[in-house]
Amino acid sequence: MCYLQSVPLYLSEMAPYKFRGALNIGFQLSITVGILIANVLNYFFAKIKGGWGWRLSLGGAIVPALIITVGSLVLPDTPNSMIERGERDEAKRKLKRVRGVDDVDEEFDDLVAASEASKLVEHPWRNLLKRKYRPHLTVAILIPFFQQLTGINVIMFYAPVLFNTIGFASDASLMSAVITGIVNVGATIVSIRYVDKVGRRFLFLEGGIQMLICQIAVAAFIGAKFGVDGNPGELPKWYAIVVVLFICIYVAGFAWSWGPLGWLVPSEIFPLEIRSAAQSINVSVNMFFTFVVAQIFLTMLCHFKFGLFLFFAFFVILMSIFIYFFMPETKGIPIEEMGQVWKTHWYWSRFVGPDDFVSAGNLEMGRGKGNTTLPVKDV
Incomplete structure (x- = not known):
């Protein structure tokens, strides 16, 4: 949880x-690479005689945990955190070093x-409920909610179970999971290139x-073969290939859109005064619905x-509508000036006033007119 809470904000x-x-999105790429490595290892561990290979799969999780722990010890603080602690001179030097310019x-x-x-x-959690933070709170809740209701965890967590259910042999189902993992990594690289x-x-x-x-x-192909009794008989090879192909295209669509952007967009839209609290909500909603989907998938x-895929397709429609009407573009905007996207949005502008989320330039203009208090003081 701490990793998911801090890394996207740190990178932004x-x-x-x-x-x-x-x-x-390098954060998401690391996750997809980890998923791929896990799938490959599971494929080979499953071939170990005696049925004890699962212990290696479970114990192997200590390796990335050690990498994260050691790596965190050498990471520098962000200029934002240094300024918060009053280390402004050091923050400016760090900013020059990070940006590579004076x-x-x-x-x-x-x-x-x-x-x-x-x-x-004084109270960032209470301030999240203020009117001017309504856009941020909405995004912090709906983006992770929709990200999990795309159904991606059904594919990535239960790919062997799912492929085995639709007629693949045990080894073939594990290999299919490896294939989707490769697609996941490749598509995430595409997102890095074009986001x-x-x-x-x-991309959304x-x-x-x-x-x-x-x-x-996929629902149509599985429904045509399985019907409602779930007994497909012999599944033709070409039929299975077509199903896997569509699943791979689906994974690619997620991996260059809702996968990485589900972490990127929330991490870049929150103003500093509510950033930690809002990101906590974002991660909590994500983990909660990850848990819910994982628990109810087999029952569903x-x-x-085959209607399971239509269930998730319904939420894909809803989330696309949400993005089209309510999510402004955040590309190329400095993180501390992100407030302008809400002020010019057709819907969210009614919640954000002209004096909310001002930049340093606006502060200087305000002081020049005799305004000695920060316009953002809305507490």
Whole structure:
């Protein structure tokens, strides 16, 4: 939980805004690589005679845990956290080093302004309920909710069970899980390549359409072969290949859209004064629905059969509608100036006032007019 809470925020704060998307998605790439390695190891461990290979699969989790622990000891603090602790000179030096240039005054002033504003907020959890944070709270809840209701965990967690159910042999089902893992990694690399060029909204919507088509296709193929009694008889090889192909296309759609963007977008939209609290909600909602889907999947598969894919397709439609109407584009906007996307949005602008989430430049303009208090003081 701490890893999921801190890493996306850390990357968003450290990355230059022009490359924030690509660098942040490196987090998701690491996850997909880990899933692939786990699938490959499970495939070979399952061949160990005696049935004790599962112990190696379970014990192997200590390796990435050690890497994370050791790596965290050498990571530098972000300039934001240094400013929060009053280490402004060191924060400016760190910012110059991270950006690779000496002219960081404008960005540094924005970070300082955000820090000053955050200090006026005494109760970040209570402030999340304020009207001006309504867009942030909505995104922090709905993005992770929809991410899990795409059905991706049904594929990635239970791929061997699912493929075995639709007629694959035991080894073939594990290999199919490896194939989807390879697709997952490759598609995440595609997202890194294009997220800062085509934008978040395009990938969200394209991925949603791609997943919807594939889910309907898989439901149709499985329904035609299984019917409602769940007894397919002999599954032709070409039929199984077609099902796996559509599942792989579905995984690719998720892996370059809702997979990485589900972590990227929430981590880059929260102002500093509520950033930690809002990200906690984002992670909690994600983990809760991961747990729920994992617990009810087998029961749903027994009762819904091929209709399970249509169940998740329904939520893909809902989440695509949400993105189209309510999610503004966040590409290429400095993280401390993200408030402008809500002020110009057709719906969220009614919740965000003109003096909310100001930048350092706006603060200087306010002070020049005799305004000695921060306009963001809404506590």
